[in-house]
Amino acid sequence: MRPAVSARAGRIPKGNLAELFVLARSRGAIDLAVGTPEAPETPRPLVEEAVRALRSGANQYEFPQGGANVRRAIAASFATPADPDTELTITVGGTEALCVALFSLVDPGDEVILLDPYYENFLGAVELAGARPWFVQMREPGPDDPDWRLDPEELAAAFGPATRAIVLNTPANPTGQTLTIEELELIAELCERWDVTVIADEVYSRLVFDDRPHLSVTDVPALRDRSVVVGSLSKSHAISGWRLGFLRARPELTTVFRRVHEITTNGAAAPLQLAAGLTDLFDAGTLTAAKELSQARDETADILTRMGLTFRMPQGGCFILADIRGATDEDCRAYVRRVLDRSSVLLAPGTPFFADEERGRNYVRVAFNRTPETLAAARSRLLP
Numbered sequence: 001m002r003p004a005v006s007a008r009a010g011r012i013p014k015g016n017l018a019e020l021f022v023l024a025r026s027r028g029a030i031d032l033a034v035g036t037p038e039a040p041e042t043p044r045p046l047v048e049e050a051v052r053a054l055r056s057g058a059n060q061y062e063f064p065q066g067g068a069n070v071r072r073a074i075a076a077s078f079a080t081p082a083d084p085d086t087e088l089t090i091t092v093g094g095t096e097a098l099c100v101a102l103f104s105l106v107d108p109g110d111e112v113i114l115l116d117p118y119y120e121n122f123l124g125a126v127e128l129a130g131a132r133p134w135f136v137q138m139r140e141p142g143p144d145d146p147d148w149r150l151d152p153e154e155l156a157a158a159f160g161p162a163t164r165a166i167v168l169n170t171p172a173n174p175t176g177q178t179l180t181i182e183e184l185e186l187i188a189e190l191c192e193r194w195d196v197t198v199i200a201d202e203v204y205s206r207l208v209f210d211d212r213p214h215l216s217v218t219d220v221p222a223l224r225d226r227s228v229v230v231g232s233l234s235k236s237h238a239i240s241g242w243r244l245g246f247l248r249a250r251p252e253l254t255t256v257f258r259r260v261h262e263i264t265t266n267g268a269a270a271p272l273q274l275a276a277g278l279t280d281l282f283d284a285g286t287l288t289a290a291k292e293l294s295q296a297r298d299e300t301a302d303i304l305t306r307m308g309l310t311f312r313m314p315q316g317g318c319f320i321l322a323d324i325r326g327a328t329d330e331d332c333r334a335y336v337r338r339v340l341d342r343s344s345v346l347l348a349p350g351t352p353f354f355a356d357e358e359r360g361r362n363y364v365r366v367a368f369n370r371t372p373e374t375l376a377a378a379r380s381r382l383l384p
């Protein structure tokens with residue numbers, strides 16, 4: 001008998017947190033596993049405008065490319081400007097943007113490079129596009145180098161005639177690492193040599209800490225025309241349920257992306273786009289997410305250090321990827337389970353973020369986009 005589902009769908013990795021979530025919820029545990037924002041607070045003007053937009057009757061299809069106002073606001077927010085009419089498409093979250101990019105750029109059998117560890121949806125989306133993932137292991141932080149580092153030789157060896165795209169993520173989930181100009185220039189050189197497109201997930205571009213600016217692939221001249229950028233308002237504006245993201249690319253690609261996007265969703269929620277377009281979306285006064293989250297990062301880092309975990313301090317994003325070997329001999333699943341049983345706090349096991357389970361077994365991922373109250377409660381449960 002033929003399998004009921006496609007081979008592509010069958011290859012999507014199974015989310016294996018579900019069981020833990022059910023257990024955690026039934027016990028009223030504090031969830032530090034998922035990235036759903038509890039902080040910052042959703043900006044009040046966005047909520048007010050959304051209500052007004054619904055009441056005003058903006059309840060039908062928007063043009064698939066997205067509302068003009070929101071495209072303009074997003075395009076104007078980049079360090080290297082984009083044309084909102086020809087280079088930007090509003091998508092249903094960064095999640096759809098990634099799928100549209102992959103479906104538009106790669107054919108079944110093509111190779112797509114992923115930096116490992118990675119956000120787990122990258123692998124599922126590559127599989128769904130029928131492409132083959134090629135993993136490049138980031139070197140773990142150690143005494144000589146506290147960063148997650150790309151190994152230039154391993155990176156160079158990953159490129160070949162079958163390579164069609166490389167997925168980057170800066171700042172990254174789960175490591176919090178940002179890619180340096182040197183790393184991006186090396187990637188540019190290899191992409192040029194092998195004619196490869198960069199798909200850069202920059203959904204955490206607004207969550208970069210310690211007064212550092214976000215370095216986008218579009219700010220690197222050698223990458224600008226080779227890159228497409230996946231973006232999102234989910235975390236920066238704490239509207240993950242609104243499902244507003246975007247895809248930035250040069251005009252010829254944008255034309256194709258918009259066609260594919262008509263097939264995948266035909267557009268994001270019209271009243272929510274309208275609301276986002278009517279507020280000062282990126283006004284420093286209304287967007288203090290990075291400052292708030294850097295304090296939450298510091299608080300979370302202190303708790304984890306006191307638990308005996310070690311980690312690279314995230315430069316951006318909303319996660320800490322912590323090595324548990326200083327605290328336990330268990331693998332991450334047993335450790336997560338024990339912390340849940342003992343302290344009623346849920347952490348995420350590291351294995352889904354690594355191609356090699358053996359590497360992932362030593363890590364947990366901790367989300368810190370939480371309120372000071374939640375973190376204080378987590379502290380008292382974890383460090384009684």
Ligand SMILES: Cc1ncc(COP(=O)(O)O)c(C=O)c1O
Pocket residue numbers: 035092093094095096119169172173201203231232233234240243244245
């Ligand atoms: C790296 C990365 N990209 C994309 C997403 C999904 O973003 P969105 O809510 O915009 O679909 C997430 C969510 O956790 C993420 O961590």
